[in-house]
Amino acid sequence: MTKKTFSTAINDALHEAMRIDQSVICYGLGVTDPKAVFNTTSNLEKKFGSERVFDMPTSENAMTGVAIGAALNGIKSVITHQRIDFFLLAMDQIVNGAAKWHYMYGGQSSIPITIRLIIGRGWGQGPTHSQNLQAWFAHIPGLKVVMPTSPEDAKGMLLSSIFDPNPVIFLEHRWLHDTLGDVPSGDIRVPLGKAKIVKAGTDITLVTMSYMTVEAVHAANYLEEKGIVCEVIDLRTIKPLDWKTIMDSVAKTGRLLALDSGFTTGSVSGEVVARVAMEKFSILKSAPTRLAMPDVPEPTSLALTKGFYVRASNIAEKVMDMFGKNTSDIKKDLPEPSPHDVPGEWFKGPF
Amino acid sequence: MTKKTFSTAINDALHEAMRIDQSVICYGLGVTDPKAVFNTTSNLEKKFGSERVFDMPTSENAMTGVAIGAALNGIKSVITHQRIDFFLLAMDQIVNGAAKWHYMYGGQSSIPITIRLIIGRGWGQGPTHSQNLQAWFAHIPGLKVVMPTSPEDAKGMLLSSIFDPNPVIFLEHRWLHDTLGDVPSGDIRVPLGKAKIVKAGTDITLVTMSYMTVEAVHAANYLEEKGIVCEVIDLRTIKPLDWKTIMDSVAKTGRLLALDSGFTTGSVSGEVVARVAMEKFSILKSAPTRLAMPDVPEPTSLALTKGFYVRASNIAEKVMDMFGKNTSDIKKDLPEPSPHDVPGEWFKGPF
């Protein structure tokens, strides 16, 4: 298998979905422009025509309702927003409409729409281009929430999202778009609602999601050298959440660190800690804990985002601490990359 | 002191605020109409004029931004929405704008706005007139979130909210509007960020908010007869949350039941359970737990909301269960009121 990037995997999934099902359409700001939403929508219009693939007015709310209406007549829309933050304009349609439609009409209609939302970070994205609002969507009955990490999952879960009969919020972290991985060709489906154990372990359970998984694995590798074997669970789906995989793991390890790319208070990681505390109280060997973004908007300046994100070092420190081990070397062993505000060398701004 | 209703207390606070500060204005759909938003805005226009008190177009998003702009020039707006659900249209302005303005401009301007949102329940309010979204607002840095229970707190906290230099989401439960209590006259302030121990106890800590406090106290009184003395903490402010009062109580009781009027997953009660589990793990005598609304939109039919809400009986059952006591009498001792879908006899629908 040739390695592909996460964004190519997304593009593959969109081509595949549109190929096998005429009723799939794809729209959003810039979907047909030369940059093709970080190359995720490349060649779709050329291949499937401008009836099914199109740009749109800057009208996030109405365009969400349009997808609902089209869904009522069997059209499966994939809408793309270059930043999740823009989608705040569409909360009425997604929460009062899409999420409840199936329920409030007694199960007669369903709303098979997929909303791709890209999460920004670094290079001065600042307060309104960097939010991680998975906790919001997870709070709303009727929505599914997907946050893949690997290119393969990106493809397989996007396909599953598109063909799921419910509204799915599909969150892509911008820092994953250029990561590489094996991506099977064709119509592959990775089921929604199943977490993935990306690293098996016995000593502590790390629950994580999306880009945070990259940091978690990095930390877990380091911790293994120090004699602590972490089990790293990539949630992949935030709602419905795969509680069984988490509980089974905690039953084995007796310890939990939940990670999150969103603000701390009211985060998904808080929900994970709460459920584990409620259900596994008696077998926990130490207090469950979490690491998430501070309850602070993301600042713009390079200087202010230094040390601002949860990094492998913070994870390693927290875990070592839980085991009562010395943490003094960690910052040296796992330094924050420099520059710290880009996903890699290749990234030259601005978005 | 004469007893006053919660809605009169709100009305008192608005009169007081507008009287003592010329820069306070009050607007929203129906604010000046004959029903005066469940009598909460009565006589304001008459007293303070139609420049400062006015109705508005059905444009929730823009009207939130208008308050931000006015705030930048020192005007303190109190906006009222008859249901929280309508405010979903304004998420961009409140989250991308109001919540971050002070921060993203380096602390130079502040946004002293108060958004009154009424939470509906029962009499067929249905999926889009009954949501409790305190968890959403609590997740956003920069917002304060207030949910008073008693008439006195309603008045004192509304005054504090109006004069707080930050955007405050002020949530009023419709089922509280006609409850009675002592309400001091004049400019009384109940500080934000301080929970209230509404019933002292030693055996278990019940953390609750808004209308759920009424049920909690009811349950606590019953439980006391059964020999379990609950400490009932009315959060009053959801953000910033008074962690000290909770932790001190749990340190004493060793047990926690967090209650919530919102959907279960990602609820404030989950956050309470998580923090208590993280910080008080070693002194907890049993697994911390919570009771919240199911992860289900609120249905409309009288038949479907039967047993749907968390009631005193559910709370009592849960607590008795935690103490290993027999729960078989509870449903009989604490029956769901009939009809169960109204706050009291006086309520004849439709809103």
Next chain:
Amino acid sequence: MVHPIDSSSIENSLSLFHQMYRIRMVEEEISRRYPEGKMRCPVHLSTGQESIPAAFALSIKKNDFAVSTHRGHAHYLAKGGDLKAMIAEIYGKATGCSKGKGGSMHLIDLNVNFMGTSAIVGNSIPVGVGLALSAQLKGTDQISCIFLGDGAVEEGVFYESVNFAAVRKLPVLFICENNLYSVYSPLSVRQPKGRSIANMVDAIGVGTGTCNGDDIYSSQKLMQNAVNKVRSGTGPYFLEFSTYRWREHCGHDFDNDLGYRSEKEFLEWKSKDPLINLEESLYKTGVKLGEKVDSIKASINSEIISAFKFAETSKFPDQIEAYQDVYAKEELSK
């Protein structure tokens, strides 16, 4: 406007009467029974506004789409929605058109492509536009009709929806019932003085027509022409009808005593009632016709009685139903 009806239009006039009378009587029966406290959900009645749905009923095809608002009973009925299922829904019964989950503000009848209504002002407007997009994509000649009030016009989503419909030339018919009020708020506190909604929509980029809703024949003509126009594929169209709600905004009663509008205004509108006027015209045209009118009335009245009986005697849904249908379960094809 009581005048004898010429012979060529008798059938049509009877149909219009049938539609208007049926809607009126359904709403009035709800009003009469609402205080019993068995219809435990907010209801927004269309009493006084019947001419527009009546004109719609006679202009639209069954497989055309429609969506509506909190004030949706009339539109549901005009589109051919099942009366029994609607009343049962308002009573919260398992036989309701939404199984009791939605109530008066969430009506649906997929048999006649009445796709839904919303309790959130403006919320169903883009949904109707999306239905039109689906028809365009599928190459059918279906059109999508969107009912909305003058208040909904103030929501940004209305404007966004009109704009997008124009950009993609979608087969949408917007039908605005301008009843001068949004709850108890007059137009003057909500929209610029003297501003015409239709003119504005025209300038946004969608062709428009306006009509006095009292004038039932003109309303019908305008509606039919607009439906034909949209069906012909020339893009969206917008209609604004002036009309008046007789009863309170929400609930069963009259509310002129509240003072937000004058009894005089109400009586003026009432005196122009197209239903009573048409009824009188029909009676005036001849005894035979009078008998037909009477038989329409009788059949509607008995239809309504049985719909309420159906609703009252239907079972409530099981409590367990509250927890079902949160997610659609079936795997979609493909």
Next chain:
Amino acid sequence: MVHPIDSSSIENSLSLFHQMYRIRMVEEEISRRYPEGKMRCPVHLSTGQESIPAAFALSIKKNDFAVSTHRGHAHYLAKGGDLKAMIAEIYGKATGCSKGKGGSMHLIDLNVNFMGTSAIVGNSIPVGVGLALSAQLKGTDQISCIFLGDGAVEEGVFYESVNFAAVRKLPVLFICENNLYSVYSPLSVRQPKGRSIANMVDAIGVGTGTCNGDDIYSSQKLMQNAVNKVRSGTGPYFLEFSTYRWREHCGHDFDNDLGYRSEKEFLEWKSKDPLINLEESLYKTGVKLGEKVDSIKASINSEIISAFKFAETSKFPDQIEAYQDVYAKEELSK
């Protein structure tokens, strides 16, 4: 449009030149240095669009309010914002106008009532309307100016804001820079064909004026008249200027190679550049004037050099600053 300048307008022409040249050179210097990777935030430059802010600068009072968008450098400067603080902000320094927290898309200078800009399209529009409401409440003669692009016009919040401004007759001046594109999307995929934004706004209920942004004198006249009109208390007004962005939507480079617009279109607009045209006219009018132009250029160039030096040599904020200012702390008076 290169023609000698008559003596009565020389001072004014020099002022216009000063404003345009300053904005141009600031943006060009940002372009030149951006690839160094030290300005680590998205930048949206106004190169090519300078005539509108220049006309604005000469028409507005210091205590009038203004808000703008992601493409806000020019408006900030035209309103009298501090150049050094702006450049420092783009460099993420503690001396930046938002202490490094906001970056290029969050400019503010409270000394000149430039109240803020937003990275969310349309987001600052109602904020500007709220400022106008505050002026009306306080009974001052301040007006509030709102810059927006042709893309922002598509947001429902724009429409809602215009409507409310009209209802309350607020002293708002909307200034739309129609540069034909929203990112790489032409108007044709976003707005109805042939639809005029200004005509639409007029029909919503707000008076309008339009102008070719290349025509600097007409732009100035329109702007000044509109400012006067709004200040006179007759309510809101809306201006639409046609203009063209030279460089890429976001970032420092040119991007005609992408293919979303043609090199030809770009060159046509460039050939009408009001800055170069004015410069040539000024030179043509006489040697003395030419010298004045040269000295303006020299002083601006050195001002820019020192602004960049200021930014580069300023300190970064302390890391701890990231965690401050989440909440405003001071108790408000009363």
